Structure formats: structure tokens, C-alpha cells
Amino acid sequence: MSRSRKRNPKTHLKSQDMWWDFVSLRPETTFHTLLLFSDIGRAHGYRRMNGSSVHAYKMVNSQGEVVYGKIHWKTEQPAPPMTFQEAKDLLGPQPDYFTQDLYDSIENKNFPSWILYFQVMTVEEINAYPRNPFDITRNWRVEDYPLIEVGRFTLDRNPVNFFAEVEQVGMNVANLVPGIEPSPDRMLHGRMFGYADAIIYRQGTNWPQIPINRPAPGVEINSYQRDGAACYGDNGGGAPNYYPNSFGGHVPSQAAEHVSFSVEGVVDRFDVPEGDDEFIEARMWLERDMGPEERRRTAEAIADRLKDAREEIRERVFKNNWEPIDQQFADQIRREVEVALRNAANNNNNSSLRKMKGKK
Incomplete structure (x- = not known):
């Protein structure tokens, strides 16, 4: 696409x-x-856009219990969408309107914020869903799977240097925190490889060491990667760069281990399954929304x-x-x-x- x-x-x-x-x-x-x-495609600037994870993720609690969830962000700056003519009129004289609007809002301490929601299906609901629930062209209707409020995030400062804090960001779908794991969504699995590969091509193998890509200021990046461009620090010093080793090297975190799950069915290459209604989401949206x-x-x-x-x-x-x-x-x-x-x-x-x- x-x-x-x-x-x-x-x-x-x-x-x-x-x-x-x-x-x-x-x-x-x-x-x-x-x-x-x-109207969703004509939001009045970045501040007024909603967001979604698109993919469903496997969510695991401390007892190892599993549900599947999508993540949604709902803007707290509601405004009517642009008309079609307004959008066309801005395209010529103000092509940077969205960026300018967001920057000025933050600079004037009118900090934009979004409410974070989870939308959840249990394993039983996943198995009973009439279509492939991990197909990103499908829509989990909110009346069937309500949004659960989780928190809020706020943008409270502009970048000091756009290149250092924006251009160098490496968005890697495979970087997941404990408790959030990949679902069987095959598009998600493709992105988990593809995004990391693209970042390495663009920034080199040491991209996690770039300050903006570190998990938090001052946190060490523990890996067995050595040498290459953009290497910060002492390049691992004299420690071995192979695993396992008997010299006190880094070991995988048990907190990051994924919870196992069972699958069944035929493994093959599939196009659109015969008999699937590829228009039901669009039809329902047109009728209901x-x-x-x-x-x-x-x-x-x-x-x-x-x-x-x-x-x-x-x-x-x-x-x-x-x-x-x-x-x-x-x-x-x-x-x-x-x-x-x-x-x-x-x-x-x-x-x-x-x-x-x-x-x-």
C-alpha cells in the first residue's frame, strides 16, 4: 500500500x-x-489527532495470565475536522501548518495531551471471533470491546535540536517492555524484523547507544555488540563479546521472557480466505459511524x-x-x-x- x-x-x-x-x-x-x-483524515493538526497501535499485542500480568489488546490514544484537544476546502487552501500557503501548530502550542505551555486506552479480548473471545482478530484490516468495534482508560501522556517540551531528538529516533517495534509481547499478527512480526533492519541500515548497529534511543538517561546498553559507527563509551572495555561466557558477562533478563502459547492449524501461504467478507468493517462504519x-x-x-x-x-x-x-x-x-x-x-x-x- x-x-x-x-x-x-x-x-x-x-x-x-x-x-x-x-x-x-x-x-x-x-x-x-x-x-x-x-473526517478522521482531516484532523485540525497533530494535537487533535487520535492514535492507535493498529496491531494487537499479547498482554501478560504477573501471574502469567494472557489477554490480547490494542492501544488507543484519544486527544484531549477536540475540535471539528477541517473542511475539504480548508485542507486544500492550507496546502499551498501553509504546508507546515501541523508542525507549526504543535510547536507553538508547546512553546506557549499549552501542552497537548492524550488519554491512553486499552481495548481487550480474552483468549476465549479471540478464539470465538468470527474473523481473524489479528488481521490489521479488521476493526474491533468499541461497543463489543470497550475502551479501558489506562493513563495520560503529555507533550511538555519541544526538541532542543530536531536532528538529535527527532531525526535520530529509532522506532523499533521489537522493543517491548515486560508484560507486552507480540501477538500472532504476521504483519507485526514482519515489522519487528523490518523496522530494526531499517534502523541498522540508517544509523548503524550501535543505534541503541544514541542518547535519544536509550531507555532512560544514564542507563547502560547491555549487549554483545562491538565496534561500528556511532559507538559511545568504552565499546565494552575488555569484556568478552560472546555468550555464554564464564567471565561475568551480561545474561538475558528473565523478566523479559515471553509467555508460551499454543497454536494449531495448517501452515501455508494464504491470500484472502475464500468466503471472507472484506467489506464488513467499511459497511458497518458507514452505517453506524x-x-x-x-x-x-x-x-x-x-x-x-x-x-x-x-x-x-x-x-x-x-x-x-x-x-x-x-x-x-x-x-x-x-x-x-x-x-x-x-x-x-x-x-x-x-x-x-x-x-x-x-x-x-
């Missing part, structure tokens, strides 16, 4: 053909695409991008993504696309006329 939104390798321009081609060929992208173009006005705004936003795709791709998107959700909503998007195409054609004609007059 991310690659389909990169620039065209020949023109180096953003390509609606690439984006919508992928969406139309993978029906499980429909729910994400719907959310992206809804979006009112008529948000539907209209969402259809308008989708049309503004979809109009720039080739006609055959547009038609495939309607057939493979929007019509399976709701025919009325698909028709609404189609009408908005037709309006957007007419407006684009009129703008091009007016531009051509102005150029002709200029030549005279």
Missing part, C-alpha cells in the same frame, strides 16, 4: 493511477481508504483524487471497492467524480483561453 503512494519512477510525480490501481486490486484496503478520506454530512464530505474528498486516475481504474474501484459496501454511497461518489471532472475541464479551458489572450 505504501509503495503504491510513492512517486512514479519515471515522472517522479505522485500518481493516482498507482494508488487506486492497488486499492482496486486489494479489497481489504477499502476500510482504510474510507477512513483516510473521512458516519452521518449524511460526513458521507457527503467523504465522497467529495474521494472524488477529488479518484478523478485523476484512468477511467478503467476508476471503474474498477467502483466495482471492487465502493459498490460492495453500499450502492447509494458508490453512486454518491460517482456523482462527485463527474462534478470534479467537469470543474477540472472548465479550469483547463479557462487557463487555455487566458494563455491565448496573453499571446495576442
Whole structure:
């Protein structure tokens, strides 16, 4: 999905053909695409965005009891979303609006905060769930699995140096605290490898020693990694760099050991399981969470991008993504696309006329 939104390798321009081609060929992208173009995708700045872990994690208490949970952050700075036109108007004169808004808020000691929630399924609920609960294209409905308030986090200072404290951050999905462990989510497992690999490529093998990546100020990084770029301290001194050893070297922490769990089933490569409804999340969201006005705004936003795709791709998107959700909503998007195409054609004609007059 991310690659389909990169620039065209020949023109180096953003390509609606690439984006919508992928969406139309993978029906499980429909729910994400719907959310992206809804009011959720037009939050009025970083301070007013909600967040989610996307993945479910295995959560283990001190008695070794297991539940599975997703993590959510809900902003304490609620505000109406931008209108579609407001978002387009900001794109030109204020492309850094989100960053400026966040920086100014913190600098003025109007510290933004978010409430942290867990959303939990028991092992029994996981086994009884009608779809794959670890599929990140699925949505755990809050009416079925309510949010449990856990705490709050607050941003109370800006970086002193952006490169040192932001650019050098290594976000490694595999860095988990005791009590939070990987779930069977295969996308999560891929990211646990991929993120670490990308950080090593970008920052070198000693990236955990960079101050911003240390778990806390003054905490030693205990590993058997030696040498390489960005090595801080004495590089392990004269201690051995192999494990196990009989010279008092570091040993794995028992507190970080994962709790075992049982699995059963066939191991194979699977595409979308036959008979799965890939549109149920999008359909339920449209029916339960979006009112008529948000539907209209969402259809308008989708049309503004979809109009720039080739006609055959547009038609495939309607057939493979929007019509399976709701025919009325698909028709609404189609009408908005037709309006957007007419407006684009009129703008091009007016531009051509102005150029002709200029030549005279």
C-alpha cells in the first residue's frame, strides 16, 4: 500500500493511477481508504489527532495470565475536522501548518495531551471471533470491546535540536517492555524484523547507544555488540563479546521472557480466505459511524483524487471497492467524480483561453 503512494519512477510525480490501481486490486484496503478520506483524515493538526497501535499485542500480568489488546490514544484537544476546502487552501500557503501548530502550542505551555486506552479480548473471545482478530484490516468495534482508560501522556517540551531528538529516533517495534509481547499478527512480526533492519541500515548497529534511543538517561546498553559507527563509551572495555561466557558477562533478563502459547492449524501461504467478507468493517462504519454530512464530505474528498486516475481504474474501484459496501454511497461518489471532472475541464479551458489572450 505504501509503495503504491510513492512517486512514479519515471515522472517522479505522485500518481493516482498507482494508488487506486492497488486499492482496486486489494479489497481489504477499502476500510482504510474510507477512513483516510473521512473526517478522521482531516484532523485540525497533530494535537487533535487520535492514535492507535493498529496491531494487537499479547498482554501478560504477573501471574502469567494472557489477554490480547490494542492501544488507543484519544486527544484531549477536540475540535471539528477541517473542511475539504480548508485542507486544500492550507496546502499551498501553509504546508507546515501541523508542525507549526504543535510547536507553538508547546512553546506557549499549552501542552497537548492524550488519554491512553486499552481495548481487550480474552483468549476465549479471540478464539470465538468470527474473523481473524489479528488481521490489521479488521476493526474491533468499541461497543463489543470497550475502551479501558489506562493513563495520560503529555507533550511538555519541544526538541532542543530536531536532528538529535527527532531525526535520530529509532522506532523499533521489537522493543517491548515486560508484560507486552507480540501477538500472532504476521504483519507485526514482519515489522519487528523490518523496522530494526531499517534502523541498522540508517544509523548503524550501535543505534541503541544514541542518547535519544536509550531507555532512560544514564542507563547502560547491555549487549554483545562491538565496534561500528556511532559507538559511545568504552565499546565494552575488555569484556568478552560472546555468550555464554564464564567471565561475568551480561545474561538475558528473565523478566523479559515471553509467555508460551499454543497454536494449531495448517501452515501455508494464504491470500484472502475464500468466503471472507472484506467489506464488513467499511459497511458497518458507514452505517453506524458516519452521518449524511460526513458521507457527503467523504465522497467529495474521494472524488477529488479518484478523478485523476484512468477511467478503467476508476471503474474498477467502483466495482471492487465502493459498490460492495453500499450502492447509494458508490453512486454518491460517482456523482462527485463527474462534478470534479467537469470543474477540472472548465479550469483547463479557462487557463487555455487566458494563455491565448496573453499571446495576442
